[in-house]
Amino acid sequence: xxxxxxxxxxxxxxxxxxxxxxxxxxxxxxxxxxxxxxxxxxxxxxxxxxxxxxxxxxxxxxxxxxxxxxxxxxxxxxxxxxxxxxxxxxxxxxxxxxxxxxxxxxxxxxxxxxxxxxxxxxxxxxxxxxxxxxxxxxxxxxxxxxxxxxxxxxxxxxxxxxxxxxxxxxxxxxxxxxxxxxxxxxxxxxxxxxxxxxxxxxxxxxxxxxxxxxxxxxxxxxxxxxxxxxxxxxxxxxxxxxxxxxxxxxxxxxxxxxxxxxxxxxxxxxxxxxxxxxxxxxxxxxxxxxxxxxxxxxxxxxxxxxxxxxxxxxxxxxxxxxxxxxxxxxxxxxxxxxxxxxx
Amino acid sequence: xxxxxxxxxxxxxxxxxxxxxxxxxxxxxxxxxxxxxxxxxxxxxxxxxxxxxxxxxxxxxxxxxxxxxxxxxxxxxxxxxxxxxxxxxxxxxxxxxxxxxxxxxxxxxxxxxxxxxxxxxxxxxxxxxxxxxxxxxxxxxxxxxxxxxxxxxxxxxxxxxxxxxxxxxxxxxxxxxxxxxxxxxxxxxxxxxxxxxxxxxxxxxxxxxxxxxxxxxxxxxxxxxxxxxxxxxxxxxxxxxxxxxxxxxxxxxxxxxxxxxxxxxxxxxxxxxxxxx
Numbered sequence: 001x002x003x004x005x006x007x008x009x010x011x012x013x014x015x016x017x018x019x020x021x022x023x024x025x026x027x028x029x030x031x032x033x034x035x036x037x038x039x040x041x042x043x044x045x046x047x048x049x050x051x052x053x054x055x056x057x058x059x060x061x062x063x064x065x066x067x068x069x070x071x072x073x074x075x076x077x078x079x080x081x082x083x084x085x086x087x088x089x090x091x092x093x094x095x096x097x098x099x100x101x102x103x104x105x106x107x108x109x110x111x112x113x114x115x116x117x118x119x120x121x122x123x124x125x126x127x128x129x130x131x132x133x134x135x136x137x138x139x140x141x142x143x144x145x146x147x148x149x150x151x152x153x154x155x156x157x158x159x160x161x162x163x164x165x166x167x168x169x170x171x172x173x174x175x176x177x178x179x180x181x182x183x184x185x186x187x188x189x190x191x192x193x194x195x196x197x198x199x200x201x202x203x204x205x206x207x208x209x210x211x212x213x214x215x216x217x218x219x220x221x222x223x224x225x226x227x228x229x230x231x232x233x234x235x236x237x238x239x240x241x242x243x244x245x246x247x248x249x250x251x252x253x254x255x256x257x258x259x260x261x262x263x264x265x266x267x268x269x270x271x272x273x274x275x276x277x278x279x280x281x282x283x284x285x286x287x288x289x290x291x292x293x294x295x296x297x298x299x300x301x302x303x304x305x306x307x308x309x310x311x312x313x314x315x316x317x318x319x320x321x322x323x324x325x326x327x328x329x330x331x332x333x334x335x336x337x338x339x340x341x342x343x
Numbered sequence: 344x345x346x347x348x349x350x351x352x353x354x355x356x357x358x359x360x361x362x363x364x365x366x367x368x369x370x371x372x373x374x375x376x377x378x379x380x381x382x383x384x385x386x387x388x389x390x391x392x393x394x395x396x397x398x399x400x401x402x403x404x405x406x407x408x409x410x411x412x413x414x415x416x417x418x419x420x421x422x423x424x425x426x427x428x429x430x431x432x433x434x435x436x437x438x439x440x441x442x443x444x445x446x447x448x449x450x451x452x453x454x455x456x457x458x459x460x461x462x463x464x465x466x467x468x469x470x471x472x473x474x475x476x477x478x479x480x481x482x483x484x485x486x487x488x489x490x491x492x493x494x495x496x497x498x499x500x501x502x503x504x505x506x507x508x509x510x511x512x513x514x515x516x517x518x519x520x521x522x523x524x525x526x527x528x529x530x531x532x533x534x535x536x537x538x539x540x541x542x543x544x545x546x547x548x549x550x551x552x553x554x555x556x557x558x559x560x561x562x563x564x565x566x567x568x569x570x571x572x573x574x575x576x577x578x579x580x581x582x583x584x585x586x587x588x589x590x591x592x593x594x595x596x597x598x599x600x601x602x603x604x605x606x607x608x609x610x611x612x613x614x615x616x617x618x619x620x
Contacts, residue, residue: 050518050522051521052518052521071521072518073523073524073530074524075522076524077522079518079519079522081515083512083515085516085518085519087516087520087534087537087538088538089537089540090537098523098525099523099524102520102523102525146519147522147523150523
């Protein structure tokens with residue numbers, strides 16, 4: 001297993017800076033996910049690790065080996081793309097043995113290894129089929145197994161589940177997650193989908209505008225977002241302006257105990273999640289704007305006295321949606337134990 | 344529902360739709376009429392211009408009198424296509440794949456021979472290679488015809504190859520192959536070429552058909568010893584019987600249609616190459 005380190009990686013295309021001073025470590029056997037909106041530089045980061053882009057500044061290490069100047073074909077990096085990029089001129093088995101074949105692994109050995117991997121993802125019976133005759137999920141597995149066949153130092157996944165339907169995504173997420181844990185390969189998973197990132201990754205790096213906003217476990221980035229961007233990008237947030245004053249934070253319509261939350265005094269932003277509010281006749285008055293019944297949850301958009309709009313989730317067991325009309329007055333309470341304050 | 348069934352049947356009889364069918368039929372007739380006429384005369388033409396009884400003798404005459412031209416044309420077309428592929432496919436790949444100064448201009452230059460009239464290319468070829476240059480003296484040879492044909496056909500191979508490269512998302516294929524340890528040459532030969540094989544073949548067959556039928560350039564550079572099929576056909580219509588000239592034209596059409604059928608077959612079936620467990 002390999003530890004991959006990016007040390008101050010900057011990549012400019014002409015005058016455009018795609019990524020700036022990115023430093024991060026993908027630990028041995030870890031799944032690190034890079035999330036961010038499109039154009040944030042996550043693909044450039046991945047392509048730089050793969051060796052397709054030469055960094056303008058900075059170094060890349062696989063363990064102690066400096067690979068910055070090593071060509072892509074000599075880096076031993078596994079790559080899985082969104083559209084799988086399977087070789088249509090080869091069968092499934094030929095696709096999987098291609099890497100070992102290029103590396104000069106003897107025929108019998110690479111065949112056996114490929115069959116073993118195909119069996120691991122449950123598609124060994126498709127070995128002699130053409131990739132184009134497979135379903136999206138099957139192609140996805142072939143792409144994954146093909147990348148794993150070279151026993152890569154690091155596995156790079158570039159939006160591998162985009163374009164699959166929601167149910168399949170969920171199933172593959174579980175399967176791939178288990179496979180990666182079993183094999184224990186160091187993995188970098190690039191996606192714009194924060195749900196996938198949180199579900200698959202040991203740690204999440206939130207990228208924005210070419211730089212890292214925060215790296216941490218899924219729990220950390222969700223519960224203690226470093227700034228407004230992270231709070232907004234990871235999950236649904238209600239960002240509320242407030243004034244911090246020593247031990248209390250004044251939201252205007254209510255005051256909560258800071259409890260060591262507030263980093264500074266003065267103008268701050270309070271990050272609340274939709275689950276932090278309870279519809280129980282508490283002290284906060286609000287008016288209903290919209291309700292959406294989506295099965296296990298009712299999502300509500302309400303307006304606070306200061307005209308800020310917030311989202312909240314309530315259980316259909318607590319609220320009968322048919323009783324609520326836009327314009328109705330409701331009373332909420334805020335569970336301050338989970339709120340987080342950023343500057 | 345009977346009612347909706349009636350309505351849809353009524354819609355099929357829509358006069359607008361009938362109008363479209365009529366236009367389509369007229370266009371097809373317009374395209375096919377000369378072909379039918381030539382086929383007709385190839386069996387029924389007579390030496391004096393009227394109609395004779397059906398016969399295959401014109402075909403015999405057309406083949407025996409023009410065998411050299413037919414063979415030469417096929418030989419020229421084969422060599423033209425081989426050169427087209429050997430230099431055209433890497434050129435197309437380079438143009439699509441790499442960034443360099445004046446890339447757009449270079450791409451447009453490769454279309455230029457398609458846009459310039461053949462007769463102009465013919466004049467230019469004679470001016471360039473008709474007299475000895477740089478110690479190369481190919482005036483009046485088959486080589487000069489081949490050079491003209493390559494010039495005329497290679498844009499088609501390049502264009503089709505470039506379009507196919509874009510359509511197979513070659514960059515992802517290439518990156519996958521390289522990440523799996525294949526250097527650029529093995530990536531190109533094992534992955535890129537087999538994945539755009541259909542396009543290359545389609546372009547090659549188009550080039551073959553164009554070379555076979557090329558008249559304008561050939562007319563400027565041929566000699567009586569190097570007469571190609573279209574030149575022979577042109578001569579035939581002036582000197583031979585209507586029937587024999589029609590038979591030669593029909594043979595020509597059949598050759599081209601045969602090639603088009605192969606193109607169709609390839610694009611339907613696909614071809615698999617480069618795989619090896």
